[in-house]
Amino acid sequence: MESYANAFVVLLNFLIIPGLAYGSQLALGALGVTIIYSVLRFSNFAHGEAMSFGAMFTILTTWLFQSWGWHLGPLPTAIIALPVGCLVTVIFLLGTDKLVYQFYRKQKAAPVIYMIASVGVVFVMNGIIRFIIGPRDQSFADGARFIFTARDFKEWFGLSESLALRSTTVITIVTAIIVVAIVFWFLNKTRTGKSMRAYSDNEDLALLSGIDPDKVVRVAWIITAILATVAGTLYGLDKSYKPFTYLQLLLPIFAAAIVGGVGNPVGAIVGGLVIAFSEIAVTFAYTKVIAYTLPEFMHVDGLAQLLSTDYKFAVSFVILVVVLLIKPTGIMGGKTI
Amino acid sequence: MKKLLLALAATTMLTGSAFAGSHSPVKIGVILGFTGPIESITPAMGAAAELAMKEVSDSGKLLDGVKVESVRADSTCVDAAAATAAAERLITSDKVAAIMGADCSGVTGAILQNAARPNGIVMISPSATSPGLSDAEDDGLFFRTAPSDARQGEIVADILTGKGVKSIAITYTNNDYGKGLSDAIKANFEKAGGTVTIVAAHEDGKGDYSAEVGALAQAGGEVLVVAGYVDQGGKGVIQGALDTGAFDTFYLPDGMVGDSLAEAIGEGLNGSYGANPGTDSPGAASFQEMAKAADFDGTSSFAAESYDAAALIMLAMEAAGSTASADLKAKVMDVANAPGEKIFPGELAKALELIKAGTDIDYVGATAVELIGPGESAGNYREIEIKDGKLSVVGYR
Numbered sequence: 164m165e166s167y168a169n170a171f172v173v174l175l176n177f178l179i180i181p182g183l184a185y186g187s188q189l190a191l192g193a194l195g196v197t198i199i200y201s202v203l204r205f206s207n208f209a210h211g212e213a214m215s216f217g218a219m220f221t222i223l224t225t226w227l228f229q230s231w232g233w234h235l236g237p238l239p240t241a242i243i244a245l246p247v248g249c250l251v252t253v254i255f256l257l258g259t260d261k262l263v264y265q266f267y268r269k270q271k272a273a274p275v276i277y278m279i280a281s282v283g284v285v286f287v288m289n290g291i292i293r294f295i296i297g298p299r300d301q302s303f304a305d306g307a308r309f310i311f312t313a314r315d316f317k318e319w320f321g322l323s324e325s326l327a328l329r330s331t332t333v334i335t336i337v338t339a340i341i342v343v344a345i346v347f348w349f350l351n352k353t354r355t356g357k358s359m360r361a362y363s364d365n366e367d368l369a370l371l372s373g374i375d376p377d378k379v380v381r382v383a384w385i386i387t388a389i390l391a392t393v394a395g396t397l398y399g400l401d402k403s404y405k406p407f408t409y410l411q412l413l414l415p416i417f418a419a420a421i422v423g424g425v426g427n428p429v430g431a432i433v434g435g436l437v438i439a440f441s442e443i444a445v446t447f448a449y450t451k452v453i454a455y456t457l458p459e460f461m462h463v464d465g466l467a468q469l470l471s472t473d474y475k476f477a478v479s480f481v482i483l484v485v486v487l488l489i490k491p492t493g494i495m496g497g498k499t500i
Numbered sequence: 501m502k503k504l505l506l507a508l509a510a511t512t513m514l515t516g517s518a519f520a521g522s523h524s525p526v527k528i529g530v531i532l533g534f535t536g537p538i539e540s541i542t543p544a545m546g547a548a549a550e551l552a553m554k555e556v557s558d559s560g561k562l563l564d565g566v567k568v569e570s571v572r573a574d575s576t577c578v579d580a581a582a583a584t585a586a587a588e589r590l591i592t593s594d595k596v597a598a599i600m601g602a603d604c605s606g607v608t609g610a611i612l613q614n615a616a617r618p619n620g621i622v623m624i625s626p627s628a629t630s631p632g633l634s635d636a637e638d639d640g641l642f643f644r645t646a647p648s649d650a651r652q653g654e655i656v657a658d659i660l661t662g663k664g665v666k667s668i669a670i671t672y673t674n675n676d677y678g679k680g681l682s683d684a685i686k687a688n689f690e691k692a693g694g695t696v697t698i699v700a701a702h703e704d705g706k707g708d709y710s711a712e713v714g715a716l717a718q719a720g721g722e723v724l725v726v727a728g729y730v731d732q733g734g735k736g737v738i739q740g741a742l743d744t745g746a747f748d749t750f751y752l753p754d755g756m757v758g759d760s761l762a763e764a765i766g767e768g769l770n771g772s773y774g775a776n777p778g779t780d781s782p783g784a785a786s787f788q789e790m791a792k793a794a795d796f797d798g799t800s801s802f803a804a805e806s807y808d809a810a811a812l813i814m815l816a817m818e819a820a821g822s823t824a825s826a827d828l829k830a831k832v833m834d835v836a837n838a839p840g841e842k843i844f845p846g847e848l849a850k851a852l853e854l855i856k857a858g859t860d861i862d863y864v865g866a867t868a869v870e871l872i873g874p875g876e877s878a879g880n881y882r883e884i885e886i887k888d889g890k891l892s893v894v895g896y897r
Contacts, residue, residue, distance in 0.1 A: 176744050177717055181710030188708075298539040300731045302764055313745025327745050402708065402736060403764070407537065411705045443711045448698070448718035466698060466719055472712045473674065473701045 165322065170455035172324040176313075178447055182440045184332045184401055187339035190435030191394035192416035194346065194428055195387045201363040201426035202383035203264065205277035208413065210391060212288035213256060215409035217392025218399045219296050221248030222303045229305065237307040237330065241396055248396060253388040259284055260384050268380075285410070292406050301404045304331065324451070331401045342393055343432060346386065350428065355382055363426065415442075418479045422486050424493025433495055438479045446472045525567035526823040528553060528813060529590035531601035531611065532806075533577030537704045538603060540731050544791075544800035545626060546572060549600045549810035551794050552848065556814045559849035561856070563818060575602040578675070580610035587615035597823040598813045599623040600806065605630030605676035612642050622825040622832070624812055626805035629754070630680040634874050640829050645805040645812070645869055647777060647879025649677070652753060653684025655775055655881050655897055657692045660723065660751060663773075667695040668751070669721035671712060671737050673728040674701040681727045681753060697721040704732040709740045717746030725751040730758035730801070735765070742768040750774075752884075758801060762889050769886045773894075777805070778882025779868040780896050783844040787866035790846055804866035805877075811848055812836055815863060818855045836871045838862045 192214060199207040224244035234240055263280055309315075310333060313325040350356040355378070362369040362379045370376060395409065402408075415438050423434025448466040470478065486493060530549050532542040553568040562568065571594045573586040583602060590596045599621055602608040608628035616623045617639055624643045625633075631650040636642065660668065670685060672678035678701070686696050698719035702712045716724060716737070724747040728734025734756050741747045742765065752761070752774030762769055778784065787807060791798025798804065813828070815835040820827035835851075840860035843851040851861050863869055870878045883895045 173718075177710070177714035177746075181708075181714070181740075181744075185708045185710060298535075300540070300735070300760065300764065309743075325745050327743055329743055403739075405705075405731065407539065407705045439708075442708075443714060446711045446715060448715045450718050466715065468715060471700065472715050475711050476703065 166455040168320075169322050169324040170452045172316075172322055172326050173451050173455070176324070176326045178440075178443055180326075180328070180332060182436075182443045184335045185443070186436035186439030187336050188394055188398045188401070188435075189415055189419045189439055190432045191339055191342065191390055191397070192412065193419040193423065193431035193435050194343065195390040195394065196416060196420045197423075197426055197428060197431045198383055198390070199387050200420070202359060202379060203268075203277065205274040205281065206417070207387075208278065208281045209259075209284040209288060210387070210416065211409040211411075211413035212285050212292065213252060213388065213391035214395030214398065214412070215292050215406050216255060216288055216395075217248050217252035217388065218395030218404055218409075219248075219292055219406075220251040221245055221392060221396045222296070222301055222399065222404060224248060225303045235306060239304050239306045239331070239334070239400055241303055241400055242334070245393065245396055249389045249392045252392045253385050256384045256388040256391075257381065260380065289406070289410070296406070298406055301399075303404065304400050306330065329401075331397075335397045335401050338393060338397060342390065346390070347428065349386070355379075359383065414476070415439075415479055418483045422483055422493055424495040427493065427495045430493050430495035434493070437482065437494070441478050441482055442475050445469050445478045446475050525557075525569045526562075526817070527569045527571050527594055527596045528810065529573060529587070529594065529596035529599040529601065530570050530810075531573040531575045531583070531587055531590060531599055532603045533607070534572065534574045536575075536577040536579075537732055538577050538729065541801045541803075542603065544796045544798070544803040545603065545806040546570075547794065547796040548791065548798070548803040548807040549626075551790060551796075552807045552810040552814070552845075555846070555848045556811075556852070559852065561818075561849050561852040562814055563821070563823065566823065568814060571596055573601075575604065575607045575611070577604040577607060580607055583607035584610050584614040587611040591615055591619045591621050596621070597817070598825050598828065600810045600813060601625060603627045603802070605633060605680065609633060609636060609676070612636060612638060616641055620825055622813065622816075622829045624809040624832070626809040627802040628677075630676040631684060632676060632680060634876060638874070640875075641825065643809075643812070643832050643871060643875035645808045645865075645867060645877050646802065647877045649681040650684050651879045652681060652775075652881070653686075653688040655879075656685045656725065656751065656753060657688035657694070658897070659773070659775060659883060660689060660725075661692045661694065665694065665722050667697055667721045668723045668725050669697045669716050669719050669747070670699045670725045670727065671702050671716055671734075672699070672726075673733055673755070674703050677755065678727050682725075685725055685727065685753075695721075702728060702733040702737055704729060706733065706736075709733060709736040712737055713740035713744060713746055716741065717744060721747075723747070723749045723751050725753070726756055727753050729755045730761045735761060738765060738769070752776075755801070757884060757891065759799070759891060762886055762891055767889055770888065771886065773883070773885040775881040775883045775897065776801070777867060777877075777879060778893075778896070779880040780882075781844075781864060781868040781880075783864050783866050783868065787845040798866075807845060808863070808865035808867050808869050811845075811865060812863060812869070814848070815843075815851055815855065815861070818852050833871050833875060835861055836863050836869050838870075 224247040225241045310328040313327040316325040358374045419434035419438045423430030448468040450467045550570045557567045575583040605628040629649045672682035726734045750772040754776035757776035788798040816828040816831040819831040840862035843863045872878045881897045
């Protein structure tokens with residue numbers, strides 16, 4: 164029995180908990196991408212930078228609060244700085260929309276033009292972020308780092324394997340659940356949310372029934388900015404903040420959005436978790452798990468790894484290709500790109 | 501108004517031509533990854549190289565008063581095509597006489613083969629350490645003030661076996677540098693009788709390293725060797741390994757030695773150790789003071805090597821009596837190596853005078869440069885240990 168417990172702890176520590184945290188971060192990112200895609204009908208490549216921008220302002224505010232001596236005890240100060248970061252990002256994204264995308268909307272430009280324009284926005288935001296905070300790593304996490312450490316766990320249970328639980332991991336998962344719940348409630352229950360869905364389903368019909376398109380676009384950007392800031396900050400808290408990583412994060416986020424089904428909010432969550440877990444599970448070395456659970460003659464000397472971690476990124480893209488081939492609308496059925 | 505403009509234009513043209521008449525400045529390209537995965541250490545590298553150029557310009561002694569200008573270009577560290585285009589621009593449009601760079605091994609090889617060799621331009625890299633560059637075809641144009649990682653592999657194996665470590669796990673950053681270094685470490689450690697449980701790559705700039713940490717943890721080992729970058733994946737892997745309790749001792753090769761790591765990770769890193777290029781020669785200390793006066797961080801990785809690389813180019817120009825790469829390439833080894841009068845940072849003016857007087861010099865510089873074999877630094881390593889959240893030097897090898 165104890166050996167099964169050990170195997171479970173190994174999986175929990177190295178696979179399930181990290182997967183859930185990474186999955187929630189991807190899901191929040193993918194949700195933002197999906198909302199812009201369903202309302203404005205283009206792939207917003209600047210989403211990674213929006214996350215970075217939001218996180219940056221949250222960090223700056225956190226530092227300010229820290230210098231004032233504000234603390235949340237065991238929780239990171241960044242949580243109270245989050246609303247400020249969200250607000251600045253909302254203003255910034257609405258400004259970008261006014262300056263860039265509105266022009267193309269008036270021209271009724273093709274989605275691909277929006278997409279290329281968003282690549283331009285990426286570079287500008289990239290520059291602004293580096294200008295303000297610099298290219299270096301920034302640390303802003305404070306409060307308790309662990310809920311319990313690997314050593315605590317060993318003392319409590321006396322198992323040979325141990326488990327550590329970081330507070331940022333828990334905060335990430337809990338915040339992601341809360342934010343997603345609010346977004347769903349907003350989209351499904353409120354008048355504005357319903358008008359957004361109507362606009363997304365059929366633009367002409369929505370316009371005919373008196374929905375204000377400008378308002379829908381504005382609300383879409385506001386939600387996206389909030390999602391991006393929350394996702395970016397959580398990511399920065401859980402790992403570390405470095406402007407460069409956010410551009411890299413864009414690929415798994417898009418993979419998550421597409422696998423789940425672009426334009427489908429549930430799909431974004433499912434996609435995020437699928438991508439995160441597949442990256443970790445397929446490249447995981449199962450030696451110890453096998454040693455704990457299977458009879459002796461089946462034990463292996465090697466690592467029992469399906470694929471080397473070198474292929475981590477290949478995994479998510481293989482899944483992406485397979486999904487696009489079999490079900491082009493994604494697992495949960497969204498739109499085709 | 502029109503007359504005034506005309507007069508103004510005439511004067512500018514006059515001053516322009518007057519300038520060109522006496523001594524037109526010589527340009528040296530500084531091609532480093534100002535954007536990309538090592539963007540946080542390149543500002544100090546560039547500043548160090550430009551510090552050497554300024555020193556020479558201000559002295560007015562290079563070839564009887566030639567000024568040196570720096571032209572920066574972005575190598576991106578990872579994108580070989582972009583780096584080659586940037587180098588091509590430096591050579592053909594800015595007409596640089598030589599190149600200080602590039603930084604990462606992959607782009608350095610690409611620039612050497614696609615831009616420097618076809619145009620016959622000398623390049624001295626301060627930080628490309630891949631063993632593969634030792635036997636690259638270079639027409640005698642390529643040098644480096646950083647040692648090859650083949651040498652570092654021996655050092656790592658020595659230190660680890662010296663501490664009685666029997667089994668290690670290795671993770672490396674997935675590029676020419678990381679691969680070359682991890683191969684060298686694996687070969688040397690196994691030769692010394694140790695076991696390597698797993699060699700797993702990690703990708704830089706990806707933020708999430710749960711999968712890598714998972715695989716490394718399952719393979720086990722007494723020490724985790726992290727052949728990565730201090731502000732990149734290397735840090736992420738160490739953080740993940742500590743958080744999950746997978747490893748508690750780490751070996752830190754050159755790319756991982758930095759104060760920022762100890763600061764960011766905190767007490768978990770205590771007891772870990774490593775080595776990076778470094779020397780206790782007096783040049784290292786005087787370079788730190790110069791860096792402080794010039795307002796950049798001289799301890800930042802490869803800053804000292806960058807100063808030396810730029811200095812060597814200019815000293816070789818004086819020795820060759822020409823700023824052309826074709827002439828100066830034969831002189832680099834001469835000015836860098838013994839015999840001759842030892843030259844430390846801040847003494848470039850003196851070195852130029854000595855060369856002009858026909859005296860042999862031995863450029864020691866900030867990193868005790870001694871070029872061996874195909875023109876690469878022999879390598880002096882500084883062994884460090886982390887105690888109480890701080891790097892402390894325990895010896896030199």
